[in-house]
Each structure stands twice: as C-alpha cells, then as structure tokens.
Amino acid sequence: MSGKPKLTYFNGRGCMESIRWLLAAAGVEFEEEFLETREQYQKLIKDGALLFDQVPLVEIDGMKMVQTRAILRYIAAKYNLYGKDLKERALIDMYVEGTADLMGMIIPFPFTPLKERNLALIIERATTRYFPVYEKVLKQHGQEFLVGNRFSWADVQLLEAILIVEEKEPTVLSKFPVLQAFKARISNIPTIKKFLQPGSQRKPPPDDQYVATVIEVFKKD
C-alpha cells in the first residue's frame, strides 16, 4: 500500500503532464512506466488495470486510479493543495478548469493535421479569455497565490499553462505584468524549481517519435 505513486503513460506530456506537475509541486516522488508498444497496452487491459481501457493510470494508495481529473483532485486534496473549504475549492476548480481548457487546445496539436492547427486561436484565447482573468484576480487581491493566500493546485496549473503557451509564443505574457511576476515567483518555489531543472521528470514538448508511438499503441486492429 505504501510506496511511491506509479504513473503509467507514454514517455511524453499528454494528459499525464498536469499530474506530474502536481505531484512534483507537492514534493511527492513518483515512478513511471512508459507505454511503448501495443502489446503493453493490451496486456494492461487484459490484466484489468485500466478501468475504462484508458491511460493515464496512477497507482496510488492501493488504488489504480484513472481519469485525469479524478487523479488530480485526489492528489490536490491529499496534499492540501485544494483550499481550506468548499468555497475555496469552488474557486480553485473554476481556475483549474479554465487552464485545463486552454491546455486542452494545445495537447491535441501534434495529432491534428497541419492545415487544421489553429495556433492563432490558441494565442487569442490565451490573451483575451484566460490570462486576463488570472491577471485581474492576482491584481485585485494583491496576494502571492490565486486562492486563499495559500499555494494551491490552481497556482501549479496556471504556471504549467503559461509555460506551455510561451513555448508556442514567447511574448504571450507581454501585456500581463502581474502574471510575469507570478511566473517568476511560483517558478522559485523549491519543489517547482527542482521540477523545472534538466533531469527532472518533466517531459519535453511532443516530437515525432512521441506522436508515432501514441498512434501505434492506440491503432485499431
């Protein structure tokens, strides 16, 4: 029952990356098993390890957890990153769902045919729908963290989203001074700083190898 959480996923970001971020931010060491072949995936299914035949899979506290949000909420609550009461949790939920929507536009990018990829829309959404909200929230209360004057899941996921969008458009925070300060501050939190260094379990942006592996593993017979 004890022991480190074990993550089963591709050797790449995908839907597992937010989970890696959250565990790392909480200072929780974890192990990883990478999906490389169709046979591995089929074995996992046959073994009954995947409740809905899907990854991410995180083995934690005796459970084989699936469904990204279920996993994130469990980790957040367990490690006190989910606010102190229902109302703080409500605010955190709204904020993380917003960043999840934004990142959700980017995650399928490598699998989208070139001519359908709409980077301009992602940048527009980031700069007109999402980042202004967080800029305003932080500016209005003047605190270091998004919710309840305390570090939470919302801060981790916002930093993750900022960095992912910046990879696509490095100047994306140019009109958001408060977010720039937020980014610097959160990046300096020791657990996060460690995760941002080379050699951590943070995964690089998807490359052709990653895309090919995913397609191969999920190919229909």
Place this chain on the structure above:
Amino acid sequence: MAGKPKLYYFNGRGRMETIRWLLAAAGIEFEEQFFETREGLLKLQQDGSLLFQQVPMVEIDGMKMVQTRAILNYIAGKHSLYGKDLKERALIDMYVEATMDLNEMIMHYPIQPPETKAKHLATIIEKATTRYFPVYEKALKDHGQDFLVGNRFSRADVQLLETILMAEECKPDMLSKFPVLQAFKAKISNIPTIKKFLQPGSQRKPPLDEKLIPKVMSDIKPLALRE
C-alpha cells in the same frame, strides 16, 4: 446570499443538464434564465458575469460559478453527494468523469453533419456497451449494493442514470445485456426527488429539436460550446 440557485443557459440540455439533474436529485429548487439568441449571451459576457465568457453559469451562495465540473463539484460537496472521504471521492470522480466522457459524445451526436452521423452513433453504442456500461454493471454486481459507492446515494448514481437515459434515447435497447443496470435504473428512478424530475412539467429538458439544429450551429455553438 440565500435564495435559490439561478441557472443561466439556453433552453436546452447541453452542458447544463447534468447540473439540473444534480440539483433536482438533491431536492434543491432552482430558477432558470434562458437566452434564445446571441444577443442574450453577449449581454452576459459584456456584464462581466461570465468568468471565461462561457456558460453554464450558476449563481449560488453569492458566487457566479462557471465551468460545469466546478459547479457540479460544489453542489455535490455541499449536499453530501460526494462520498464520506477522499477515497470514496476518488471512486466517485472516476465514475462521473467517465459518464461525462460518454455524455460528451452523445451531446455532439445531433449536431453531426449527415456524412459522419451514422459512424458517430456507432461509436457511441460501441463505447457505451463495451467500455462504460460493463464497468458499472460489474461494480454494482460485485458489491451487490443499491448505490455505486459507499452504500450511499451519491452524484455517481445520479450521473449514471442521466447517462443511461441519454444513451437509451440513442438506442432503446442499450441496456439489453446489462440486467444489473436495468435494476439500478428502475431503483434510482424511483427515488422521490428523481422521480419528480422525470415527470412531465419538471425542469428536465427534452432532447435537442432537429429543427433547431441549424440555429444552434450558427448562433450558439461558436459562443458556448467549448472550442
């Protein structure tokens, strides 16, 4: 601060329906404000009422809540429909996230272009009967209890019933191979608050009217559905 929750959405199911189900199941009366046109939605956006310019929005306990899952989590937490501890919550979350995945597929079915419609329906049926329903059938069979988690009524039961009924609208005999789910459906439908919600005249919304689809696609979808 007190007073009934107020739901802002179109007069249809969409992403608000699961929220209506949960409030109804919890026995919470709620008000609704519908917009019929782009203008109605634009006004709310300009008001600053919508955190991310999107609906659903629910005014509840002094908050203007957006994001379907945030709203559902809050209602479930407030009304003791979210398990008794972290581990029950984890199980409930796994179950409801999956029903929401299936709901998402079903929600998009009426607005599919004619050339992909049949394939989309086939995928819904396949996923429902081979990926999702077998899991709930087994969970209920294995523990033999009335409810999915912790021997107590929770949002998982509500959301599963909602999904079953929507799936049956796609294919009436969807549950033919799932006797335990058939019994579950009958039992949960008979819970007084749910029974009331299933009766004509309740705030439950009907399936999308085919005639309205072109309007939904041109006016509403670009503004509201997650893009």
